Amino acid sequence: xxxxxxxxxxxxxxxxxxxxxxxxxxxxxxxxxxxxxxxxxxxxxxxxxxxxxxxxxxxxxxxxxxxxxxxxxxxxxxxxxxxxxxxxxxxxxxxxxxxxxxxxxxxxxxxxxxxxxxxxxxxxxxxxxxxxxxxxxxxxxxxxxxxxxxxxxxxxxxxxxxxxxxxxxxxxxxxxxxxxxxxxxx
Amino acid sequence: xxxxxxxxxxxxxxxxxxxxxxxxxxxxxxxxxxxxxxxxxxxxxxxxxxxxxxxxxxxxxxxxxxxxxxxxxxxxxxxxxxxxxxxxxxxxxxxxxxxxxxxxxxxxxxxxxxxxxxxxxxxxxxxxxxxxxxxxxxxxxxxxxxxxxxxxxxxxxxxxxxxxxxxxxxxxxxxxxxxxxxxxxx
DNA sequence: ATATTTGTAGACTGATTAGTCAATCATTAT
DNA sequence: ATAATGATTGACTAATCAGTCTACAAATAT
Numbered sequence: 001x002x003x004x005x006x007x008x009x010x011x012x013x014x015x016x017x018x019x020x021x022x023x024x025x026x027x028x029x030x031x032x033x034x035x036x037x038x039x040x041x042x043x044x045x046x047x048x049x050x051x052x053x054x055x056x057x058x059x060x061x062x063x064x065x066x067x068x069x070x071x072x073x074x075x076x077x078x079x080x081x082x083x084x085x086x087x088x089x090x091x092x093x094x095x096x097x098x099x100x101x102x103x104x105x106x107x108x109x110x111x112x113x114x115x116x117x118x119x120x121x122x123x124x125x126x127x128x129x130x131x132x133x134x135x136x137x138x139x140x141x142x143x144x145x146x147x148x149x150x151x152x153x154x155x156x157x158x159x160x161x162x163x164x165x166x167x168x169x170x171x172x173x174x175x176x177x178x179x180x181x182x183x184x185x186x
Numbered sequence: 187x188x189x190x191x192x193x194x195x196x197x198x199x200x201x202x203x204x205x206x207x208x209x210x211x212x213x214x215x216x217x218x219x220x221x222x223x224x225x226x227x228x229x230x231x232x233x234x235x236x237x238x239x240x241x242x243x244x245x246x247x248x249x250x251x252x253x254x255x256x257x258x259x260x261x262x263x264x265x266x267x268x269x270x271x272x273x274x275x276x277x278x279x280x281x282x283x284x285x286x287x288x289x290x291x292x293x294x295x296x297x298x299x300x301x302x303x304x305x306x307x308x309x310x311x312x313x314x315x316x317x318x319x320x321x322x323x324x325x326x327x328x329x330x331x332x333x334x335x336x337x338x339x340x341x342x343x344x345x346x347x348x349x350x351x352x353x354x355x356x357x358x359x360x361x362x363x364x365x366x367x368x369x370x371x372x
Numbered sequence: 373a374t375a376t377t378t379g380t381a382g383a384c385t386g387a388t389t390a391g392t393c394a395a396t397c398a399t400t401a402t
Numbered sequence: 403a404t405a406a407t408g409a410t411t412g413a414c415t416a417a418t419c420a421g422t423c424t425a426c427a428a429a430t431a432t
Contacts, residue, residue: 151344212418221382
């Protein structure tokens with residue numbers, strides 16, 4: 001399954017660089033070093049390729065978010081770990097993160113089933129509900145909370161990507177902006 | 187200049203509904219009720235049409251943001267007016283707002299000159315700098331502040347668009363989320 | 373009135389596109 | 403060994419695309 005991976009990897013890169021509109025399948029195949037037909041062997045249509053790419057990438061991010069977030073710790077610490085993980089992943093996988101955003105604000109997003117969207121969001125919403133029940137997080141609609149947190153993270157990430165920061169400086173920004181967010185929601 | 191407006195209006199709608207990749211100029215012309223050649227009379231290329239559409243729409247939003255934000259009022263009140271204006275505009279011009287987001291997270295955004303980006307952001311950054319000087323807003327990089335505020339607004343707007351709220355409920359959400367943001371940055 | 377520019381039309385084109393197909397090649401199962 | 407299955411190829415096609423061109427109409431200037 002080496003070629004399939006190569007196609008996905010190349011497609012991701014080209015979509016981010018040139019956009020969906022200006023990335024022909026022929027270019028993807030060529031740059032991936034496979035024949036035209038091979039692409040369509042693995043993906044029935046260009047659209048399917050795009051959708052698979054999104055689901056896969058989004059899943060990878062979601063999985064990474066919860067690494068080392070052991071439930072034994074305090075709610076704040078777990079939340080901070082998830083927060084930090086997310087920004088770290090975004091910084092280390094800029095193309096992937098940008099692709100997720102590009103996809104999410106495109107008409108393609110409407111093709112993702114509500115089930116899949118809910119499935120992706122569920123762990124986060126559950127976590128926030130726990131936080132409210134424990135009277136740590138302010139009582140408000142979890143959907144609103146979730147959107148607010150996501151937007152905040154997107155913002156921080158945009159800022160971190162806009163300039164070159166040293167690792168130390170970067171850590172400082174992440175810590176401080178976490179505190180802003182945490183104070184806002186608790 | 188009726189037809190030019192019609193082309194822009196139709197293009198906006200179609201780009202949001204189908205995306206850049208799946209909106210041929212022929213479809214825009216047809217739905218706008220003009221001939222194919224007319225579109226290219228007003229816009230040299232499809233790309234130019236897209237760029238003009240963005241600049242125009244972004245300018246309209248920026249102008250609307252400052253309506254009734256008289257500098258005589260307190261900083262908080264001015265900021266709240268701008269905040270409320272923005273969300274109101276976004277809610278009343280959902281297609282336009284969505285287009286701005288779609289464009290901003292697409293490779294087309296890279297074609298906007300730094301001058302134009304700075305020009306659009308300048309009034310906002312100046313305002314924030316004043317707020318910091320007046321010791322009202324927390325001292326931090328204005329770029330970070332700006333990004334954070336923008337993201338917050340995008341989030342609230344997304345939430346407001348996700349469900350149908352009554353006008354009263356909507357106002358309540360806007361007020362409360364403003365308070366969250368204001369507390370966060372002051 | 374006449375000339376000039378500007379707006380509008382839509383048929384047309386050359387290039388490009390997504391996707392197909394028939395034919396090999398590689399791998400695994402029998 | 404032989405059969406069967408899946409992977410891979412690249413030439414091919416039918417459709418579509420952005421953009422051109424010629425012609426004419428309307429408005430404006432001289």
